[in-house]
Amino acid sequence: MTDGTIDPTVTVPRFRRGVKLRFDQTRGNFVLLAPERAFVPDAIAAEILQLVDGQRTLTGIAALLAEKFSAPLEVITSDIIAVLTELAGRGAIDL
Amino acid sequence: MSVIPAPMGLIAELTHRCPLQCAYCSNPLEMVAPREELTTAQWLRVIDEAADIGILQLHLTGGEPMARPDLPKIVAHAAARGLYTNLITSGVLLTDAAMADLLTTGIDHIQLSFQGAEASAADSMGGYKGGHARKLDAARRIREAGLTLTTNFVIHRRNIADLPAMLAMGENLGSDRIEIAHTQYYGWALKNRAALLPTREQLERATTQVEAARERLMGRVVIDYVVPDYYAERPKACMGGWGRLFIHLLPSGKALPCHAAETIPGISFASVRDTSLAEVWQNDPAFNRFRATGWMPEPCKSCDRREIDWGGCRCQALALLGDASATDPVCDRSPDHPIMAELVAQSSDSALALVPRRLRGG
Numbered sequence A: 001m002t003d004g005t006i007d008p009t010v011t012v013p014r015f016r017r018g019v020k021l022r023f024d025q026t027r028g029n030f031v032l033l034a035p036e037r038a039f040v041p042d043a044i045a046a047e048i049l050q051l052v053d054g055q056r057t058l059t060g061i062a063a064l065l066a067e068k069f070s071a072p073l074e075v076i077t078s079d080i081i082a083v084l085t086e087l088a089g090r091g092a093i094d095l
Numbered sequence B: 001m002s003v004i005p006a007p008m009g010l011i012a013e014l015t016h017r018c019p020l021q022c023a024y025c026s027n028p029l030e031m032v033a034p035r036e037e038l039t040t041a042q043w044l045r046v047i048d049e050a051a052d053i054g055i056l057q058l059h060l061t062g063g064e065p066m067a068r069p070d071l072p073k074i075v076a077h078a079a080a081r082g083l084y085t086n087l088i089t090s091g092v093l094l095t096d097a098a099m100a101d102l103l104t105t106g107i108d109h110i111q112l113s114f115q116g117a118e119a120s121a122a123d124s125m126g127g128y129k130g131g132h133a134r135k136l137d138a139a140r141r142i143r144e145a146g147l148t149l150t151t152n153f154v155i156h157r158r159n160i161a162d163l164p165a166m167l168a169m170g171e172n173l174g175s176d177r178i179e180i181a182h183t184q185y186y187g188w189a190l191k192n193r194a195a196l197l198p199t200r201e202q203l204e205r206a207t208t209q210v211e212a213a214r215e216r217l218m219g220r221v222v223i224d225y226v227v228p229d230y231y232a233e234r235p236k237a238c239m240g241g242w243g244r245l246f247i248h249l250l251p252s253g254k255a256l257p258c259h260a261a262e263t264i265p266g267i268s269f270a271s272v273r274d275t276s277l278a279e280v281w282q283n284d285p286a287f288n289r290f291r292a293t294g295w296m297p298e299p300c301k302s303c304d305r306r307e308i309d310w311g312g313c314r315c316q317a318l319a320l321l322g323d324a325s326a327t328d329p330v331c332d333r334s335p336d337h338p339i340m341a342e343l344v345a346q347s348s349d350s351a352l353a354l355v356p357r358r359l360r361g362g
Helices: A043-049 A058-069 A073-089 B040-052 B069-078 B096-103 B120-127 B132-143 B160-172 B187-191 B200-217 B278-282 B285-289 B314-321 B338-346
Strands: A020-024 A027-033 A037-039 B009-013 B057-061 B084-089 B109-114 B150-156 B177-183 B224-225 B246-249
Touching: A020 A058, A027 A043, A043 A058, A043 A073, A058 A073, B009 B040, B040 B069, B040 B278, B057 B069, B069 B084, B069 B096, B096 B132, B109 B132, B120 B132, B132 B150, B150 B160, B160 B177, B160 B200, B177 B200, B200 B224, B278 B285, B314 B338
Parallel strands: B009 B057, B009 B246, B057 B084, B084 B109, B109 B150, B150 B177, B177 B224
Antiparallel strands: A020 A027, A027 A037
């Protein structure tokens, strides 16, 4: 969070340094691995996190998910902001 | 027999050798000699087994894990198997050359411990002249390499007043995460408890300072705070529950549910020299001894928090009550809880001398 404002067309979410998303074969779900902790994202968060590549903006991610799930862009965008803001507060994502 | 859910983490004590002599060392009084340590090939095999059973994170610790010259080889192997690798080090051996070697391994995270914010007091606790300066160099190398840095400060009565300086130092060093850990009273630290346990006033001030720093650094630096449970009402869920999340390996290959478990009499522990990690996790009687809730006495057995606290800490119940299967006396629902206030009262003499860590017990 550099200046506290989020503009979906500009803001590019990134994994914090030391945070990794990987698929856990044993448990059959995605897992976010971070220093001394691990988060299991829910199904929606996992869809979002798979599209976080340090290049796509929030809108860019939303557009892909809106198409995949045939859902309105605005709804998806606000879901993405909610999920990623929460993960930013827990130190997993930079917004 | 039902299948036990896979463990999350492997805590690998690569060696008990350490250049420092901290009086709060929580390693056992009798340590594993260098000649008894697992070989490189054995560690690599264990890491393969860990990945195969679903372990996600490898925590490399000691002693000082950088005292093992094969550390880069071990880290690289774990990273190649997809494990998240975490090196827990004092940093005094993290030279430019060692950093260059580590950078080739795919290491994910380094946790660097400090004994304080000020060099002379920190070096006195560590028993290593110039150690603090070396740690500052190590922090700089880690940040310059672009690696994730946690700075760790173990606090106790003698350095707790410097907590604001430690938080500022952790921030200024560019930490991604700061860990403020009150001393836990096991191993060598238990010997020094009376000289290390902070007063309730010191603890409350420290907690307020940590909370303020958390708010100030929100979204920039994660602060983890490990409280001294002697002042708590609820016990810590030690290791997240016995045999539930972690396997802890001693340098010799002995597999424990927690690093102090060997203090418990009447339990023998398997070694990964001749038993697979999968076998240890699923079937070893030591891992089943306090697993889940079946072993619990009252008041744990009928407690609404039995799957939150998991009965607290077995080694603490043993150390304080002489009975590893008792409810952790930290819990105010334990009939033995009043003992905590007595132990705190015994620790009120600030002039008590510390016994620095020595390699041999005593």
